Amino acid sequence: MQLLPARPLILALSIAAALSACGGSDSDQPLLIPAAPADQGAAEVAPVPTVTAFVDTAATNQRGDAHFATLSTNAAVRLLGGFLNIWKPLTEIVDAGVSAPAIDGFPAVVPSTWSGVPGDGTPDGKVVNAAIHQANIDYVIKATTNRTPEQAVQAYLDDRRGKAYSISDGMGPLTAAWRASTQQTTTITSVAADATTKVYNDGGNNTGVSGSANPTFGDVVDLTNLIGNNASTEPSKRFFKYARPFRWSTSVQLLPALVPAKSSTPPTDGGFTSGHSAEATRVAVAMAYAVPERFQEMLSRGLELGEMRIIAGMHSPLDVLSGRILGQASAAANLADPANQAKKAAAVAQAHATLMAATNTTAATFASYAQSGTTANDRFADYATNKANYLRRSTYGFPQIAAANAPAVVPKGAEVLLETRLPYLDQGQRRVVLKTTALPSGYPVMDDAEGWGRLNLFAAADGYASFSGNVTIVMDAAKGGFNAADRWRNDISGSGKLIKQGTGTLKLTGANTWTGGTELTAGTLQGDSVAAFGAGDVYNSGGTLVANAPAALKLSGKYTQLSGNTTLELDVGGAAAGSQGTLMVGGTATIAGGTLRIKFANGYKPKAGDVLNVITAGSLKGRFGTITVDGFGTVTANYSGNALSLTLG
Structure with missing residues (x-):
């Protein structure tokens, strides 16, 4: 396959122009913006045990x-x-x-x-x-x-x-x-x-x-x-x-x-x-x-x-x-x-x-x-x-x-052990991380009343293992280190909602199943596994959502992207990697504007005339305001009722 040399590219598509692109027009139909995932209530806490500390x-x-x-x-x-x-x-x-x-x-x-x-x-x-x-x-x-x-x-x-x-x-x-x-x-x-x-x-x-x-x-x-x-x-x-x-x-x-x-x-x-x-x-x-x-x-x-x-x-x-x-x-x-x-x-x-x-x-x-x-x-x-x-x-x-299902408790002061590893969490959040990652109960010697025996510090370094209520993560990239970028590798369950705020980048790599949804208001939230964002809706109102999974990133619910400072980045790996870096939405994908950026991963270099199938959905509504594809100056967006493909020029 002959590869074209990389060329500088930024292709801006206005909403109006995009509506007349391949796949027809729905300009006579107002775009209805779904609500953000429902509030799941107060965040989980890990109270200090009442025993002597x-x-x-x-x-x-x-x-x-x-x-x-x-x-x-x-x-x-x-x-x-x-x-x-x-x-x-x-x-x-x-x-x-x-x-x-x-x-x-x-x-x-x-x-x-x-x-x-x-x-x-x-x-x-x-x-x-x-x-x-x-x-x-x-x-x-x-x-x-x-x-x-x-x-x-x-x-x-x-x-x-x-x-x-x-x-x-x-x-x-x-x-x-x-x-x-x-x-x-x-x-x-x-x-x-x-x-x-x-x-x-x-x-x-x-x-x-x-x-x-x-x-x-x-x-x-x-x-x-x-x-x-x-x-x-x-x-x-x-x-x-x-x-x-x-x-x-x-x-x-x-x-x-x-x-x-x-x-x-x-x-x-x-x-x-x-x-x-x-x-x-x-x-x-x-x-x-x-x-x-x-x-x-x-x-x-x-x-x-x-x-x-x-x-x-x-x-x-x-x-x-x-x-x-x-x-x-x-x-x-x-x-x-x-x-x-x-x-x-x-x-x-x-x-x-x-x-x-x-x-x-x-x-x-x-x-x-x-x-x-x-x-x-x-x-x-x-x-x-x-x-x-x-x-x-x-x-x-x-x-x-002893009983293998006793609730985990977190010792007084144990949260300090994660102080530098999870610096963007507050003390209460670090305690919940220790609680959700604790070892099972019932093992010899390990069931002390405070919970020291059940701490799993290795797992705790990989962030939450379960969400309950609203879990709000604020990362400040200006502080550097893990404040700027971190990765959670646990398999996250629960019924809670993840709310990502701040300028930093949080990467998720687990086989996640939480159901309360995800709301991205600032910074970057990156999915490095197929089920990175669990089983709920994903709502991008002000940040960059990155799909970098080894196969299609699957969103079980809806995906919504508002206009303004919002970006969907797909790190596409090419035919050899199947659908790596693409997005598969089980429900409706509602695109009210923002940017779609296509990057190429693992050395993949497509040529002019290639067609990239980048998004599939139960239903696809709306258009991106801007589409950029690394290395290409011409691209045609092909929208259909449930998919978006790009023809490279």
Whole structure:
């Protein structure tokens, strides 16, 4: 096929001229403009639970108080109290002068010593749910039996290196710049030949150089450090007294290179909850907060380190997933602390300024650079793999042992975790995002009263999963970053209505089914999937609606475009892609004016004389005021009662 050279083109068609174009005239019939999709009422809310909040009581979780931690006195122990449905520690009063109410028949105060060795004759506790406990240990047996050489190396490095250094490779293309800017160091770079007989401890600085000693990145390092305030796992270990998996079963194959690091004092070496996992999660949250362009990748890396604890044989799945829960809560408590507001804002600004300079990027190109890795050089480059792994590592395949349909609740302060990732939403909207993306109920340990266990931060980074009432999104492109452009990848359900305002661009990629309709008043709303706009009507009164789906963008209801500053952009992919980028309207398409712009995607280059079938509808009424086709100076609009095609000149 001979291609014509691209030529500058803008073809303006007035409404009057368009009415005499191919397909006849309906100028004697007034164009009736449909009403916008109906108001769906007040937006959904996610009320703060009435129970005691972790973010208000985090300071009760102190390592020095570990021997006396109880459900009623320690925020972390209370948060993880669901473990008592699986395993119940036998406790005793430490001091004669200490008294506390019994919990399910057991005194509430933890003893200062315990065996930590199942089956040695010391009654440290009893299994309450034998099936879940056995599944917990069996998982480790299988994981350590099938451990690959590559996993063995990573499990060792993730154990012995500083956790912040280890997970910073989740920054992908930004890793080198991040480590150079933080001035992070480590002395653990490989598995030494004598690691099976000698303990190697990391002599590096873990998070890097903080404060004024690092003028270009010290605030970022400070944020990574302060996220660990009131975050100790020691009180939980001492309260629950649940042994590490290799002490439950000799079939657990502890990583040989970590045998020298195994504690020789089991009574001070509890498994629940995993300290490595909790620290990795909260540090990952801090890094994701500072650089939200790698939000999901950093969260994935945090959970990956947790899984390495299982593969090493050091921890069980319940140890690890509880670390995720505590890590999230600890991170939120510190990010929500008013004393840290100036520091976290400075960290975000500093991170972007320094990393942009280091990578020779700008505010307009930084996000794409951060995502420019491939699976060959960034193991978090594949979104689908990250998503699947995050879900798997959130529950580790445990069965639901309680009601699977309990309504989701959102912890007080949890919305701060999305502050930089969804900056154009208000706090209430971020809470609703967390609510609509929450994990199902019923899994072991995860049904805490506040809702920390059910948070799915990976999914929350992809926006709402359900609309209820009027969901109004205001994006300001002048603010840059995600305020200027963002993408929601969840499958959005519900009966609500989406109202897009502001100058920014919002892209939708899910298999969406919401029914309340869509109203675009400003900016750009882009459909990157066939069902991007759900099952309701779409009403364009002042912005640019883009069809960029891999096949025809399907609107189940009506499409209405008003005159004035309105544009329908179709990114047509050509015959090889079938109907890619075209528009298929199930109901009536009412065009009162505005612009139709045709762009060509994926290298598609039609020639003069080609006919593009761009719009089909149950009924097509009205005409566009202006039609532009990239690369062509002449075009004929062919309107019929239910379709629009363009003949290129």
